[in-house]
Amino acid sequence: MSLPVVQPMPAPANCSRIFSKELKPHDTEPASSPASVRTFDRSSNAGSGDGKTTVSPNSVIAFEDGPARRNDAGDFSSEEHSHELSNLHGVKESSDFNDSNWAFTDSLLSLDYESSRDSSAKNADFNNECKSVCDVKGAPIVTLNVNNLVNVDGDGNGNDNEALVEEFPVTKRNKGLCYRCFKGSRFKEKEVCLVCSAKYCGNCVLEAMGSMPEGRKCVDCIGYPIDESKRESLGKCSRMLRRLLNELEIRQIMKAERFCEVNQLPPEYICVNGKPLSFEELVTLQNCAAPPKKLKPGSYWYDKVSGLWGEEGQKPCRIISPHLNVGGPIKPDASNGNTQVYINGREITKVELRMLQLAGVQCAGNPHFWVNEDGSYQEEGQKNTRGNIWGKSGTKLVSALLSLPVPSKCSILCGERTSSPVSKRLPDYLEHGIVQRLLLVGYGGSGTSTIFKQAKILYKDTPFSKDERESIKLTIQTNVYSYIGLLLEGRERFEEESLLNIKKSRPDVLDSTGTSSNNKTIYSIGTRLKAFSDWLLRTMASGKLDAIFPAATREYAPLIEEMWGNAAIQATYKRRREIEMLPSVASYFLERVVEILRADYEPSDLDILYAEGVTSSNGLACVEFSFPPSAPEETVDTMGLHDSFVRYQLITAHARGIGENCKWLEMLEDVGMVIFCVALNDYDQFSTEGKGCITNKMLASRKIFETIVTHPTFEQMDFLLILNKLDQFEEKIKQVPLTRCEWFDDFHPVISRQCSSNNKNGSSNNSSLAQLASHHIAVKFKRLYSSITGRKLYVSLVKGLEPDSVDAALKYAREILKWNQERPNFSLSDNSMYSTEDSSFSFTC
Ligand SMILES: Nc1nc2c(ncn2[C@@H]2O[C@H](COP(=O)(O)OP(=O)(O)OP(=O)(O)O)[C@@H](O)[C@H]2O)c(=O)[nH]1
Ligand SMILES: [Ca+2]
Secondary structure, eight states: OOOOEEOOOOOOBTTBOEEOOOEETTOOSOOSOOSOOEEEOGGGTGGGTOOOEEOOSSSOEEEEOOSOOOOTTSOOOHHHHHHHHHHOTTOHHHHHSOSSOEEOOHHHHHHHHHHOOSHHHHHHHIIIIISSOBOTTSOBOOOOOHHHHHTSSSOOOOTTOHHHHHHSOHHHHHTTOOTTTOOSOTTSOOEEOTTTOOEEOTTTHHHHHTTOBTBSOOGGGTTSOOOGGGGGGTTOOOHHHHHHSOHHHHHHHHHHHHHSGGGSOOGGGEEETTEEOOHHHHHHHHHSSSOOTTOOSEEEEEOTTTOEEEETTSOEEEEOOSSOOOSSOOOTTTTOOOSSOEETTEEOOHHHHHHHHHTTOOOTTOOEEEEOTTSEEEETTOOSOOEEGGGSTTHHHHHHHTTOOOOOHHHHHTOOOSOSOOSSOOOHHHHTOSOEEEEEEESTTSSHHHHHHHHHHHHOSSSSOHHHHHHHHHHHHHHHHHHHHHHHHHHHHHHHHHHHHHHHHOTTOOOSSSOBTTTBOTTOOOHHHHHHHHHHHHHHHTTOHHHHTTTTHHHHHHHHHHHHHOHHHHHHHHTGGGOTTSOTTHHHHHTTHHHHTSTTOOOOHHHHHHOTTOSOSSSEEEEEEOOOOOOTTTOOSTHHHHHTTOOEEEEEEOGGGTTTOOHHHHTTTTOSEEEEEEEGGGGGOEEEETTTEEEEHHHHHHHHHHHHHTSGGGTTOEEEEEEEOHHHHHHHHHHSOGGGSGGGTTOOOHHHHHHHHHOOOHHHHHHHHHHHHHHHHHHHHHHHHHHHHSSOOEEEEOOTTOHHHHHHHHHHHHHHHHHHHHGGGSOTGGGGGGTOSTTOOEEOO
16 A cells, blocks of 8 residues: 555645645645545546545645656656556646646736636636746746636637646637546536536546635636526535545535635625625625525526515515615616516516406506515505405415416515614524425326326315315216217127127027027126117217216116116126226225215215326416424434425426427426426327327327426436336236336346245245336436436435325425425435435335
């Protein structure tokens, strides 16, 4: 283990940075660096991605370097060079540095930086001045012009030193090469400097970025403000770093990245009502009970009376805490409205006017309203409150669907009336107070409606209103008639088949197995039932079933009762699996057909759950709920206590329109997560889509998944994939190989043979096959998702008809949302279940 060591890379204070890139054999003396502590064990090939990293006891970043050494001229001997290249990418530049320690002097660096007032200019100057590496005497000695390298998209104005430019031509950079070793390609994973956007490959990143005392910045960018376009990625660790560093290190780096002073949003970057904020104002804004979400530099308007908040010239996007002492007074044209209707002195936008009208607010005569934080409003100059915008039950939903903000408990109740910053930060999801929206979509028949209904039954005291129940009852009764129709159709077919069989096999012999002299089989029915059957089938064929039923329900009820008791119908029912169109839920209802078709029938929650076509099939449906407080033993942390505060909106939309028309998708830009539902047992199912071409349903599902994942509205959103109908899948996989779907033709469950030899028990063998197969499907979707987005797909296996299973999946969704918001504040190791790759999904069944 006596290998030479490269060290140290001290973090510079302010602008003064002293680089010591000298290679020293086994230097163990503590460096002056305040930065975090690491030893990279190069012999374990840390750079290639699977190396282990350890935390060393002293404040030194040490690279164990292998036998390669520079000669005094600062160059490798040819022999060593080749060795070096094969072992240690990225160290080569060190050979270009002068052997002696080299340093930036304070004066050299701070010259232009300090005198420049504009901060972007600061950056540019910094890039120009600070990065041309000079020796102490001021003469350029290094051939690496970092400035030029980092300025890929910038002005390229870094030609302080022509020689340097030549060395690293633009073309190379444009090819997506690593900025340090000039290897790799655009497609190779790279880590990006938060300040200058320089990109480094896995072999170079740790050397280029050193100990990262301010997060992911090149060593010479430390001390400089980040590129604001990268603010969202602060504290979000990349896969590359996760591979290179251990969790403790990642935790420290990400924490530093998010909280170190220089990375904080400069207050003057936020303009509210035309006035740049002061530091105190920004603190007030960020620490109020309901602050604006993911605040980015920009100009905003803020209506202090109602708490409405939006980007300048745009409709409101949020309701934040009212009465905050930030920014200037609101301007009439703040949101660029042209409706001649005013709220608190701001001319509102068209979409807001529409919302007001839907909320029943009289808007004739260009009124000027005064709207309070609780939604109560009056006309300007009048004393009486005219009503409350949020008073009507549907207003919030309308608002949500129009992508307008709705008030949260937080924004109303905890509204800060003073300007004093709240000292304690609430967790993000509470801060933002407003409901968390979950969009639930999936291919037809994947079980989205079932999950939606389960959510209602699980979390609502009265899942369905009286009116809803009444209309659901009619739906169920109509459904039952259509099941009967399908059954009768099947009966006809079975009758014909058996008659044909009889004719073929024993043309003139009658026997006792159900045939008789007058062409009767066990599937034959009497004339009365036959007439009814013919009529029902005709009605169904003409598509008028909905129109006639359920009005005719009562009239036909006695006939149905007779029919259900008929032996031919029962014989048909026994062969129901052969009637393809008949859904499996049909038996749940058919076996209670008499009860269900009674006038006084009242559907139970379970009936409603099983019923098809209950949620509106052409629009959006929405349920708002909060998770009930968990049992005491589950509330390990205080977060559990807050859970019952947080409101969730599960919005479901029919997937039918997704392919052709994504308009409504755009309305859902502020959902927090997309839950995509796939029926596992679709793998051998086919549907005739559009022009009669036959598609595998799993592939059709995948297509819609891709459409949604790539839709701009959902670019940054997390996705939870629900692999539904696990119960049916477990049964089917015993009979039908997964390879029936071409996407899974690489599924070769070799292990299942081991399983079967290990446990002779047939059922456990099957469940493990189902597990392997569902895992395979999950991984396929994960790979697809990460190839599109570069991010991780969360997966949950679900049995939609089982409440506990759906409950677990929705709680998983909640955890993901929470985790994303709290990620920077909590240790990664505490949440390591989220950080694994393919293997991370919950079995919620
Ligand atoms: N066995 C089983 N059946 C399920 C499960 N989830 C849903 N179903 C049934 O599958 C059928 C389709 O479910 P829906 O919830 O209507 O699916 P959907 O995605 O709304 O389908 P469309 O209305 O056609 O778009 C219904 O009959 C459900 O009862 C499940 O986990 N297991
Ligand atoms: Ca449905």
